[in-house]
Amino acid sequence: MKKFINKTDDILTESLSGFALAHHDLVSLNLNPNYLTRKQKATSKVAIISGGGSGHEPLHAGYIGYGMLDAACPGHVFTSPTPDQMLAAAEAVHADKGILFIVKNYAGDVMNFEMAAEMLPFESATVLTSDDCAVINSTYTTGRRGVAGTVIVEKCVGSLAETGADLQACKALGDKVNSRIASMGVALTSCTVPAAGRPTFDIDDTELEMGVGIHGEPGRRRETMREADTIVTDVVTAILDALKPASGSEALLLINGFGATPLMELYLIYNTATRLFNEHGIKISRSLVGNYTTALDMAGASVTLCLLDDEIKQHWDSPVHTAALRWGA
Amino acid sequence: MKKFINKTDDILTESLSGFALAHHDLVSLNLNPNYLTRKQKATSKVAIISGGGSGHEPLHAGYIGYGMLDAACPGHVFTSPTPDQMLAAAEAVHADKGILFIVKNYAGDVMNFEMAAEMLPFESATVLTSDDCAVINSTYTTGRRGVAGTVIVEKCVGSLAETGADLQACKALGDKVNSRIASMGVALTSCTVPAAGRPTFDIDDTELEMGVGIHGEPGRRRETMREADTIVTDVVTAILDALKPASGSEALLLINGFGATPLMELYLIYNTATRLFNEHGIKISRSLVGNYTTALDMAGASVTLCLLDDEIKQHWDSPVHTAALRWGA
Amino acid sequence: MNSSFILTSADAIQDAILQHESELESLDRAIGDGDHYINMKRGAQAIVEMQPELAALTPDAVLNKIGMKLLSTIGGASGPLLASFFMGMAKVIKEKGNTSITSYASAFSAGVDTIRQRGKADLGEKTMLDVLIPVANQFTALAAQNASAKEISTALKLTAEQGMLSTKDLIATKGRAAGLGERAIGHIDPGAKSCQLMIEAVCNLIQ
Amino acid sequence: MNSSFILTSADAIQDAILQHESELESLDRAIGDGDHYINMKRGAQAIVEMQPELAALTPDAVLNKIGMKLLSTIGGASGPLLASFFMGMAKVIKEKGNTSITSYASAFSAGVDTIRQRGKADLGEKTMLDVLIPVANQFTALAAQNASAKEISTALKLTAEQGMLSTKDLIATKGRAAGLGERAIGHIDPGAKSCQLMIEAVCNLIQ
């Protein structure tokens, strides 16, 4: 393992401190418990708080700011944050209209946020994101994982909250956006959790992991490495199976890098995916290409499709000013 | 080599096509010769054209748009573009006030842009960027390489050009900004040129390359891997040696990932570098952290310091609307 | 069960976790995300470091403090679950006192129930509950039969081991491995393994 | 030198480049950026593909078209330099005609001079010029002495080889390797190697 780190125990603090320094105009950092808030506390709006294990940067701290999150609670690498973080963050950003938690659907995240919500002295609601269609949904499981589509949910809900909408409306929009998103990822290499010091999984130079999770969780199957077009075809097919969009649908296409994949390859994937979706009658009218929900140093990428309607488009297009997403401001 | 590609010969076209699709509101793509321009042609301003080998994305196409470039000419991977590209791009974006080429200082880029300038039917000037202080300058060599500092030069010159400033003023600002920048990079792994199919250099799991170039060129020396703080200390020292900034100077700090380095590590580097520069009396008042000038899939990062003055600050802060840098718009 | 027994148990648990670093790590790498050992280690260490401040407290207060500390230290799935266990236990000990083996057994069962509620999981879902539920049941049964501490500890170790091994052939329907379908088969659940280790470590203190 | 000889040379050059893939690639990997073989291959292929449209042209027009094609095909440092070579040669052939060995030699020298001007480099800077300058000088000298084509081709091959090998012990002061200082020592310059190969390939056509 070669990484730019000092002691593995200090990575998180040092990296968060660097983030807070680099974006001191946008965010404030609290250590112990760890959470970040907007520099300028918003007033009279639903406070949107997200969080999760670290290692997915810029998720979530990179999305703090006008039009998106009010606070983020970073856990240890790949480990959900603890309720004391959410409580302290909520205390700091509560602005009289309740707290909306946006939580990726993992047992750990769900339970930690749930316990926080139970202890919270404010009204709260939770949107669970569950866009990873690599996980075949079944009534016996806890359902699909939340992956890169979370960024879209955070953007749209964040936008609505800025208008002064109430907690239930924000939750409803979050649930709706989530229900219109499907994602699937492919890994070419494993990530390495710094404290573990070695790759989470072994993968050969001739293999890929189809349907990998953003923590390097095994996916649908191990496959032989192939050219981009057939890989992307399989991913697009899985997404179409999950969303079953009507021909003529309008969509946002997000090609997300897991951390070690060059932009050049992400745009190549975008090119193929757009063509394939177009062939299925889907019009791609919004795009996002880059490292938005990463898995440390994993080489690989995920494709996310979000079916748009006028409401979602409006909230996607509205101004946002965060470290990692910024437009109109 | 595992990459998301189809045929190595088609990577460039497919990736550029994906880029143009994803940012169709911002850019237009011409293939054969390959160049990209703003969607909306600007009028009555110096047209700013940059270009260079591909593999450094988002450099340069990602910086096309209001407040930055008018056009970019992407060469093959790590190979400078050819004069016909620059000529066609210049023809497309010329807006009555001449052409300013921004060229990274490599023999190939310099010669190809020079030949284009000689054949050009318009007035032109060229700013050579040469911020890589890993290369010890000497009167016998062609001097330092242009690396991530190029982004800062493009941003500032692009801003000035928007005001209607003339060619000489734009060139003068570019030269000034370039003279106030120093960068140095460190590689933990090699990049792999797709057409070559294997790593450009061999590097052990216990080694790093200090002063690496953005094409994987060997740097100052091969060293034993160490903790981040001592690596960053060496890089910061080299930068201070090169710029010799007065105590009390104000600066922009850019921590640039080479393509496969997680944001978490880049922010950790930012934290250390800021502390070290502060200890030398330098105030970091502007920041940029992310993959802005990459070397394909290389793991590694570079540190760039740009000494600010009021003029540079004004042009750095002014609105910009490109695929990879956007604010105030 | 007095407070000093709990503190001694914490030391024994920490030892057991530390001694199984590579096993716990590889189990969570195989069907999870590789952090389970680190999470358990962080939790155990936090408790051991708290010992001075715990020593003077009553057993139920100790258990409760341990739960709160784990809750704010471990994170992930195991954090709130193990925290729930100790907080659930604390409640019963506070009510029933800490003198009889029956009260220990019912406290243990209450702890396991709290995990069950928090995780919305049950036996056979390839989680730590595949160790904890059988152990809780057997503990209750043996306590009702007035079995000796020695008999109980020997039996529980065996049951924990069996429960842990039983997860190997299961498909997971809760937790991170639930995404894997058939691919989870053949791997022991990391949380089941660490619970088995903890039970073994505490049982070994009872001779 | 008629046009068909130039076209045959292009084939021979392409063969020589393709046969040295791994050598050219590793040289540029060692002290450059690894693309020199790909660049040369792309250039050679473009010229070979142009043959139908070149066949009917005069030698100076052929050389000029080759130069223009290389300029828009190769890129990098080698592109404008090799392009300059052919364009410089074309100018002299156009002026002096394409009948005497002396005119070939002066055309070759003119080509090398154009490279020199474009690259602002000279002998001893660890570039292709370490092959081209000695070859140009010797070509001019032998042509003045009325040496036979066979003698000249044998001599030039040897000189090209020596020039290429001479780059091994040099520090580079031009081109990408100029950043390396002492670390460039021990490596042959990739551009010098490909020029030596091209000269050898063409000389081999002259028996």
Ligand SMILES: Nc1ncnc2c1ncn2[C@@H]1O[C@H](COP(=O)(O)OP(=O)(O)O)[C@@H](O)[C@H]1O
């Ligand atoms: N809903 C649940 N009920 C009971 N135990 C669970 C549940 N979800 C996960 N677990 C347990 O948690 C363990 C994983 O813990 P850990 O690796 O620390 O957290 P995470 O999965 O968040 O990375 C699993 O091996 C399993 O035993």
Ligand SMILES: Nc1ncnc2c1ncn2[C@@H]1O[C@H](COP(=O)(O)OP(=O)(O)O)[C@@H](O)[C@H]1O
């Ligand atoms: N200024 C120069 N003058 C002469 N030859 C040069 C000069 N700069 C570079 N070269 C030659 O170009 C070769 C590299 O070509 P190539 O790899 O195709 O381009 P690049 O260096 O741009 O990747 C070097 O080996 C050297 O022989």
Ligand SMILES: [Mg+2]
């Ligand atoms: Mg985890």
Ligand SMILES: [Mg+2]
């Ligand atoms: Mg090159």
Ligand SMILES: [Mg+2]
């Ligand atoms: Mg885990």
Ligand SMILES: [Mg+2]
């Ligand atoms: Mg090269």
